[in-house]
Amino acid sequence: MNLTLKIWRQKNAKAKGAFETYHVENISPDTSFLEMLDILNNNLIHEGKEPVVFDHDCREGICGMCSLHINGHAHGPDSEITTCQLHMRKFNDGDTIVIEPWRSAAFPVIKDLAVDRSAYDKILQAGGFISVNTGGVPDANAIPIPKADADESMDAAACIGCGACAATCKNGSAMLFVAARVSSLAKLPQGRVEGARRAKAMVAKMDELGFGNCTNTGACEAECPKAISIAHIARLNREFLSAKFKD
Amino acid sequence: MGTFLYNSSIGKKLVMSVTGIFLVLFILFHMSMNLVAVISPEGYNMICELLGANWYALVGTLVLAAGVVIHFLYAIMLTLQNLAARGKERYAVTAKEQGVSWASKNMFVLGTIVLLGLCLHLLNFWSKMQLVEIMGQETNSLGFGPADGAALIRYTFSQWYYVVVYLIWFAALWFHLTHGVWSMFQSLGWGNKTWYPRLKSIACIVATIVFLCFALVVVFYFIQSLCGGACNL
Numbered sequence: 022m023n024l025t026l027k028i029w030r031q032k033n034a035k036a037k038g039a040f041e042t043y044h045v046e047n048i049s050p051d052t053s054f055l056e057m058l059d060i061l062n063n064n065l066i067h068e069g070k071e072p073v074v075f076d077h078d079c080r081e082g083i084c085g086m087c088s089l090h091i092n093g094h095a096h097g098p099d100s101e102i103t104t105c106q107l108h109m110r111k112f113n114d115g116d117t118i119v120i121e122p123w124r125s126a127a128f129p130v131i132k133d134l135a136v137d138r139s140a141y142d143k144i145l146q147a148g149g150f151i152s153v154n155t156g157g158v159p160d161a162n163a164i165p166i167p168k169a170d171a172d173e174s175m176d177a178a179a180c181i182g183c184g185a186c187a188a189t190c191k192n193g194s195a196m197l198f199v200a201a202r203v204s205s206l207a208k209l210p211q212g213r214v215e216g217a218r219r220a221k222a223m224v225a226k227m228d229e230l231g232f233g234n235c236t237n238t239g240a241c242e243a244e245c246p247k248a249i250s251i252a253h254i255a256r257l258n259r260e261f262l263s264a265k266f267k268d
Numbered sequence: 269m270g271t272f273l274y275n276s277s278i279g280k281k282l283v284m285s286v287t288g289i290f291l292v293l294f295i296l297f298h299m300s301m302n303l304v305a306v307i308s309p310e311g312y313n314m315i316c317e318l319l320g321a322n323w324y325a326l327v328g329t330l331v332l333a334a335g336v337v338i339h340f341l342y343a344i345m346l347t348l349q350n351l352a353a354r355g356k357e358r359y360a361v362t363a364k365e366q367g368v369s370w371a372s373k374n375m376f377v378l379g380t381i382v383l384l385g386l387c388l389h390l391l392n393f394w395s396k397m398q399l400v401e402i403m404g405q406e407t408n409s410l411g412f413g414p415a416d417g418a419a420l421i422r423y424t425f426s427q428w429y430y431v432v433v434y435l436i437w438f439a440a441l442w443f444h445l446t447h448g449v450w451s452m453f454q455s456l457g458w459g460n461k462t463w464y465p466r467l468k469s470i471a472c473i474v475a476t477i478v479f480l481c482f483a484l485v486v487v488f489y490f491i492q493s494l495c496g497g498a499c500n501l
């Protein structure tokens with residue numbers, strides 16, 4: 022496959038960025054999207070040019086590092102996958118592909134396509150944990166947990182903190198991420214104890230860091246690689262509001 | 269205590285939701301009242317009589333105005349904060365996300381159209397009815413009694429341009445409600461995977477009933493004006 026790439030290039034957080042056009046040739050449809058960028062970077066290095074900076078780590082859809090807004094979609098055109106799980110067979114020979122970094126005031130560009138997502142870490146540090154040492158793996162059934170609750174919790178725990186939710190949301194809202202974290206802990210007895218404090222602390226941090234207000238468009242859920250449901254946002258609203266009304 | 273209603277994102281959404289629910293309930297009441305104008309103009313004027321410048325109608329009007337003002341001010345606040353959160357640099361390419369409604373992304377624009385329509389409506393009706401009574405006058409600028417709502421409807425919707433403007437207004441309200449009526453439950457924390465399809469259907473049904481009933485009155489009186497009272501619809 023031969024492709025035209027329009028890639029956002031930006032020297033650093035302060036510099037003004039712009040799109041640059043590149044061409045890559047003889048790309049196999051079985052190449053992953055990130056491998057295709059590796060090939061581009063290899064060519065650029067051989068031409069003595071600066072390679073394109075982009076984030077990645079595990080390349081198997083579990084770390085959440087690979088970001089990229091591809092042809093108008095977070096993580097590209099396929100649903101429920103990360104960019105590292107996207108393959109070139111999803112595109113056609115001769116296509117032009119536009120690649121942009123996450124755009125959200127709380128995720129400033131570091132360089133080219135890499136953005137600073139430490140805002141999500143700060144929200145986690147504000148309350149996305151259990152304060153006591155829960156010890157080793159407990160005996161099965163030592164603490165009975167209804168199957169439905171365990172499933173809900175696991176679904177929410179699938180969140181990899183990639184940032185696609187805030188990057189997609191027209192309001193730059195981090196609600197899906199925060200909701201996933203609050204929900205996965207609130208549904209388990211170990212996490213339930215601190216539920217109210219956690220919801221308040223994480224929402225306060227999220228607001229403080231300049232994320233927007235959720236207006237329930239559902240765009241986050243549609244673009245989330247782990248298909249986290251906005252039902253978790255409803256739960257976060259319940260947790261937060263009942264905690265505030267109890268105060 | 270209570271500060272979360274303006275300094276937390278979820279608290280602000282609670283205010284949006286509660287004022288929204290209140291406005292939806294009012295709209296449903298107003299809609300039912302209007303239907304009487306089609307069935308019996310005399311009956312309609314009886315209701316107008318009841319809702320003149322007496323204490324309960326005035327208190328109702330003030331509470332309603334407060335609801336609209338709070339809903340609008342919070343809408344401005346939310347929208348400005350959300351624009352800032354999105355950042356200065358915008359995506360060059362955007363695509364529609366699966367299952368995301370157009371209305372949900374344009375609530376502020378739709379709401380502004382609703383508000384502009386409301387201003388016109390107050391000018392057309394309220395200023396010629398309740399306001400006239402508050403000022404202690406006997407008749408309004410058109411020479412009708414302030415409780416003669418039926419005559420005012422007949423006069424207003426005999427002019428085609430008002431018919432067009434009102435129908436556009438109702439259409440904007442339809443879009444606003446298709447998202448608003450389910451979103452208000454979600455903002456309160458009431459929603460889950462089983463209930464989303466149900467809530468969205470309910471929202472669509474409520475919005476459509478509201479649209480049809482309001483439009484019926486306007487179109488009914490317009491058609492009646494066309495046959496110059498000759499036909500008895």
Ligand code: HEM
Nearest residue numbers: 236284285288291292343375376379380383448451452455
């Ligand atoms: C009588 C007219 C109106 C009714 C019945 C109404 C109803 C609603 C409802 C039920 C909601 C959902 C609340 C929630 O998501 O929690 C809503 C949201 C909203 N309304 Fe209105 N509204 C009206 C007028 C307006 C006006 C005049 C504006 C001004 C611009 C406006 C702007 C908004 C905005 C920006 C939202 C937020 C969208 C969201 O959070 O989903 N609305 N409205």
Ligand code: SF4
Nearest residue numbers: 180181183184186245
């Ligand atoms: S909720 Fe989904 S989109 Fe948001 S950070 Fe988690 S995995 Fe990514």
Ligand code: FES
Nearest residue numbers: 078080085087105
């Ligand atoms: S590189 Fe780890 S999720 Fe894509």
